[in-house]
Amino acid sequence: xxxxxxxxxxxxxxxxxxxxxxxxxxxxALLTAVAVPGYQVPFASREMPVARGWGSGGLQVTLAVIGPxxxxxxxxxxxxxxVNAANLRRLIVASTGVADTTDARAASIIQTRHRVxxxxxxxxxxxVLQVPVxxxxxxxxxxxxELRRMHAEADYSKIWVSLYEDLVRNGVITxxxxxxxxxxxxxxxxxxxxxxxxxxxxxxxxxxSLFGAGREKRVYAxxxxxxxxxxxFEDVPFQVERTExxxxxxxxxxxxYLVEVPDRHAWICSDSDWCWRRRSPDDETGGGMREAxxx
Amino acid sequence: MGYAAARGGLDAILAAEELMRAKRDGGxxxxxxxxxxxxxxxxxxxxxxxxxxxxAPDLAARALRQAEGDIIEAAHxxxxxxxxxxxxxxxxxxxxxxxxxxRRIVPAYRVPPGPxxxxxxxxxxxxxxxxxxxxGPAHRPAATSGNGQASHPDHPDHPAAxxxxxxxxxxxxARRSPARLLDLLRSQGMIRDRRRDDDPEPHDVxxxxxxxxxxxxxxxxxxxRAETGALVNLWYRNILGPDGYIHEITLGEVRHGRxxxxxxxxxxGQPVRLGxxxxxxxxxxxxxxxxxxxxxxFDVGYGLCLGHNERKAIAMANLDxxxxxxxxxxGLEQSVLMTTDGLDASGFLEHLKLPHYVxxxxxxxxxxxxxxxxxxxxxxxxxxxxxxxxxxxxxxxxxGVTR
Numbered sequence: 001x002x003x004x005x006x007x008x009x010x011x012x013x014x015x016x017x018x019x020x021x022x023x024x025x026x027x028x029a030l031l032t033a034v035a036v037p038g039y040q041v042p043f044a045s046r047e048m049p050v051a052r053g054w055g056s057g058g059l060q061v062t063l064a065v066i067g068p069x070x071x072x073x074x075x076x077x078x079x080x081x082x083v084n085a086a087n088l089r090r091l092i093v094a095s096t097g098v099a100d101t102t103d104a105r106a107a108s109i110i111q112t113r114h115r116v117x118x119x120x121x122x123x124x125x126x127x128v129l130q131v132p133v134x135x136x137x138x139x140x141x142x143x144x145x146e147l148r149r150m151h152a153e154a155d156y157s158k159i160w161v162s163l164y165e166d167l168v169r170n171g172v173i174t175x176x177x178x179x180x181x182x183x184x185x186x187x188x189x190x191x192x193x194x195x196x197x198x199x200x201x202x203x204x205x206x207x208x209s210l211f212g213a214g215r216e217k218r219v220y221a222x223x224x225x226x227x228x229x230x231x232x233f234e235d236v237p238f239q240v241e242r243t244e245x246x247x248x249x250x251x252x253x254x255x256x257y258l259v260e261v262p263d264r265h266a267w268i269c270s271d272s273d274w275c276w277r278r279r280s281p282d283d284e285t286g287g288g289m290r291e292a293x294x295x
Numbered sequence: 296m297g298y299a300a301a302r303g304g305l306d307a308i309l310a311a312e313e314l315m316r317a318k319r320d321g322g323x324x325x326x327x328x329x330x331x332x333x334x335x336x337x338x339x340x341x342x343x344x345x346x347x348x349x350x351a352p353d354l355a356a357r358a359l360r361q362a363e364g365d366i367i368e369a370a371h372x373x374x375x376x377x378x379x380x381x382x383x384x385x386x387x388x389x390x391x392x393x394x395x396x397x398r399r400i401v402p403a404y405r406v407p408p409g410p411x412x413x414x415x416x417x418x419x420x421x422x423x424x425x426x427x428x429x430x431g432p433a434h435r436p437a438a439t440s441g442n443g444q445a446s447h448p449d450h451p452d453h454p455a456a457x458x459x460x461x462x463x464x465x466x467x468x469a470r471r472s473p474a475r476l477l478d479l480l481r482s483q484g485m486i487r488d489r490r491r492d493d494d495p496e497p498h499d500v501x502x503x504x505x506x507x508x509x510x511x512x513x514x515x516x517x518x519x520r521a522e523t524g525a526l527v528n529l530w531y532r533n534i535l536g537p538d539g540y541i542h543e544i545t546l547g548e549v550r551h552g553r554x555x556x557x558x559x560x561x562x563x564g565q566p567v568r569l570g571x572x573x574x575x576x577x578x579x580x581x582x583x584x585x586x587x588x589x590x591x592x593f594d595v596g597y598g599l600c601l602g603h604n605e606r607k608a609i610a611m612a613n614l615d616x617x618x619x620x621x622x623x624x625x626g627l628e629q630s631v632l633m634t635t636d637g638l639d640a641s642g643f644l645e646h647l648k649l650p651h652y653v654x655x656x657x658x659x660x661x662x663x664x665x666x667x668x669x670x671x672x673x674x675x676x677x678x679x680x681x682x683x684x685x686x687x688x689x690x691x692x693x694x695g696v697t698r
Contacts, residue, residue, distance in 0.1 A: 014379060017378075017379060018378060018379065019378075019379060019380065019381045020381075021381060021382070022378065025502075042503075042504040042506070043504065044501060044502045044503055044504060045504065046378040047371065047374035047375045047377070047378050047638060048375060048378065049375045051371065051638070051641070051642035051645060051646070052638050052639050052641075052642030052643060052646075053639075053642040053643035053644075053645070053646030054642060054645075054646050054649065056642070076649070076650060077650045077651075077652055077653045078653065079304075079650075081303035081304045081305075082304050082650055083304040083307055083308050083650075084304075084649055084650070085304060086303075086304030086305040086307075086308055087304075087305075087308055089305075090305065113649075114653045114654060115653060132643070132646065142626070142629075143507075143626065143629065144506050144507050144629055144633070145506075145507050145508060145623070148506075170665050170668065170669075171665065171668025171669060172661070172664040172665055172667075172668050174661045174664070174665060175661075176654065176657035176658040176660065176661045177653070177654045177657045177658075178654075193653075193654050193657075194653075195653055195654070195656070195657045196657065197657075215639050215642060215643055217504035218504075239664070241656065241657050241660040242660070243660065243663070257653070257656075258656075259652050259653065259656045260656055260659065270652075270653055270656075
């Protein structure tokens, strides 16, 4: 490589936007993350063309692991057509030239904000989750030095006490999304904030989950076939989101993560492509969710 | 397949981009030249470079123009640009004593070692809104810079850059490289000596993330690229806020000037000067008054940032010594390290505008669960009750019954 090549104008040379040194560094952190499931690995998060807090960590992970043969799917809240998903998708596609899809089954890498697709994912697929807050214990401890000690010694008593107090005060555990889980029997991990609906789907999954927190400069991972257990008491079962009688207005699904259309007392699927395919099983052109917003 | 199907969001963001471009590049006034920004808005350009942590006046001006004057956005553009650049070389260590000052004041003494050089400052310019009359060289022929010389102090043709001093008068070169008050105080044994014998590599905050307990070099680097307003606020909060940790320092040096940048020549192996950067440097003298501290000496905090930004360098120096004295007793170090980056804070604040309906639905689910556990009516039932109440209120308002 020549100096002239190294100093080429931005955005014209590198596959995947970042320079090779940066990508190698992120891969190195990801390998550590896979080797120590649930452990938050510090990495030198780069400034990306998207703001911190807008998927900069997920974007760096995707760009570090993507190759020319990959097919990418990007969703935000489960929706391929959401503005932030569209923005991240165009950045990834423009800087790599890879194929993109909305079909979770056809994607080798799925970058997602706050959902696991409803389709069962296969071994070999990679789920890249954008993480706003990687520290599961922040609600019970603010001091970063103390947090390191707690993870190092697996001292998770404070979060157990907080769950117990929650239950005693409110009659239920009120933690909504980002439910804390114990990964591989060792580290307590924040589940991005995916809904509780998605948490059991990470347990012993065949696919690889990579979590990227760009602003807080951490990556972590759940490798395939790893236990992911929500923190719960033996006599108080973990509950996923469920509303009696709710079903998708468009496809009729009841066994999916549904979001509310409040002024109509109606529900629709959050996974827009999955919902679309259920309605149009013979259409091969791919889904989209504009109907839901428009009709 | 697929791309077209997901176009709804893409069409919207393309349209938003076009609206931004049309307003910024349209209008009746002439397009902004880069030189206009570097010359006429040079403090804003300096601030962008400082908060981006990259010395590149023309790129910073381009970023500022593209960002329509939004400093944080411009700093983001500059940092994101740098992310795509490989690191080809590291600069050689430059001693801050090599500074060639454009301004230097020492509030701690009336007659300090070296000159009190007021230089270019707004400090004593009356805060009177001008009447809009242009005041450039063409309109003020007898004033200081009427000779057509470049007005940006970083411009190579600027008088200060040629070493001739301002106004073309002959000047003692020592005035531009003054002695330090700190050296004098140190020789008098007045300063707690925290200098170390080893020479560790500085912590590179762009390559290694920081967390509490990092070396001082990391703390200084973080503050050097911190958002100015964040540092000023953190300083003031700790002066006047409910959990104050620090007190005011006395300024021993406030300097604005040029520092040379050198690298090792890849062929000859000799140091070669690439150019210079302008920096603001501050030394803050701290009165040690803690029960376990030596009351017979002072200590010193240090601030240095790219460009002319005294507000930032002073806050930095005061916070530096405050963290040192705090010794991890309070959360001050974590606040300095983790909460002062402009891109981090702004990005995270603004991410609240992203769709959050997946998480919100989950919260609503928990509200329903709490209500069910307490035997309260479900949200839907309450909604019906509220609708009725709202209708009643609306009827009352229509009838003119308002409070």
